[in-house]
Amino acid sequence: MTQSEFLNIVMPFKDKLYRLAKRLLISAEEAEDATQEVLLKLWAGKKQMHRYNNVEAFAMTMTKNFCLDRLKSKQSANLKLVHSNYAETGASLQQQVERRNSLEWVERIMEELPEQQRMILQLRDVEAYEYEEIEKLLDMKPTAVRVALSRARKAVREKLLEKHRYGIG
Amino acid sequence: MGSDRIEKLLEKYFEAATSAAEEQELRAYFESGDVAPHLEEYTPMFQFFSQAKQERYTRQVPLKTRSMPYRWLSVAAVAVLALGFYFGNQYQEQREAEYAYQQTRKALGLIAQNLDRGTEKVAHLETFETTKQKIYKNQ
Incomplete structure (x- = not known):
């Protein structure tokens, strides 16, 4: 397989890998490292690639496993992931600032969710994956996915309304 | 809506x-x-x-192209070694052949020398023969 063939396969979903990694690792830099690692592994195993009928699903599973391992090792080393993605971009309009802030709230609320719920929200509401795909990717039963998704959505709504009511960021 | x-x-x-x-x-x-x-x-x-969903992975997709020359390097090294053995062997054989040739020459030279010495002695015999002939003729 040539480089351009590989890129043609990888390009459509590399952003999805990055977004899933970032949802789990939170830090943009960590997520970029993780994505790079996964892409390198894919490139190294490119000879076996034709055997997977869905390369995207395979790569997403790899990303998930890599990030969860990473989180586990960080946890055992008692380290907190450091990130600095909260860069304020100068907005001219008050409304624009407010909207951006409220979007940032949602992101922070999501960061507080358990990893599994975070992944399900990311896959369903951001990437619009089908339920069967999510079940396979996370190795979960259909009902378990639905329950976790419903819980995650409700949790986001509750916390968002709370913040909305008290107006605290 | x-x-x-x-x-x-x-x-x-x-x-x-x-x-x-x-x-x-x-x-x-x-x-x-x-x-x-x-x-x-x-x-x-x-x-x-x-x-x-708009977020993008901004880094270059990493493709290790460095690993390829390394692989070729090892192939090249093996080729050089094999050629070295081949030509080294040839050179060694040539040297051995030359050495054998020199030895043979020396041996042949030795034989020739000794043969010369032999013919010197035979030359004495010739003098004896001619003298003998002279004596026969005189009789």
């Missing part, structure tokens, strides 16, 4: 019972900016999802 329908969809949405198309409809509704006031509080949630 009626807010009644959106309300129903939201209810289904939070029970995780919406289809992908219905969720797309919800996102589109909250993206549109024309949201019923009592539903405004859901806007950030759906807008966040739409915005989160």
